[in-house]
Every structure is written in C-alpha cells, then in structure tokens.
Amino acid sequence: MSMYSFSIKDNSNLGAMSTLSTDTVIVKSWQTVSASGSTKVVYAELLVNEISDLPPKDSYTGYTLSTGSMAVVASRGITYRLDSEGRWRNQNSGCPAENDMQMFHLNT
Secondary structure, three states, X not given: OOXXXXXXXXXXXXXXXXXXXXXXXXXXXXXXXXXXXOEEEEEEEEEEOOHHHOOOOOOEOXXXXXXXXXXXXXXXXXXXXXXXOOOEEEOOOXXXXXXXXXXXXXXX
C-alpha cells in the first residue's frame, strides 16, 4: 500500500487545483512519459505541505515519478526537482531535501 494518497486518472484536468486541502500531496499537473506493463512513468508537478511530505518516486501504485518532476513545499515556498537517483533536490541550491529538513529543524 502506498504511503501517500492521491489518485491519478487518465485525461483528468488537475491544473485547476491551486490550494492545499487536507491531502498531503496535491497533483497540480501530470503527463505520462512512458509505460511499462501496468506501470506508467509520469512527469508531475506537486504541491506538498512540508518537506517531509515529498513522496518517493515509486510511492504510488501503478505510477513512477520521472526525473525532473517538480514539487513546491507550501510551508517554505521552496521548489524541489526529482533527480535521476530519485532524490528531491532544492531547485535553487541543489542540496538534497534531507539537508533542508535538517537545517529547518535546527533553526526552529
């Protein structure tokens, strides 16, 4: 079972979502890049509440997030990109999300 919950359906218009709800992850947009069997590789633009909500690339049953997928952390106003190793990296500094989590934890 996936640790994060949202569903993606083919041909859905998800671009209208612009605010956070009670969901951990909101999919603002997505595009299928490729498919292998029952798994689709998708480029996604996500909106999450906290850095700790950034999902692993294979956390959604039937889908894998592709390299370059983007996520905005609403609480911090920081944009992250998924690298080729499946790690979220701060788009401005290039640092892994784990480093930012430690830094913000130390500063609170």
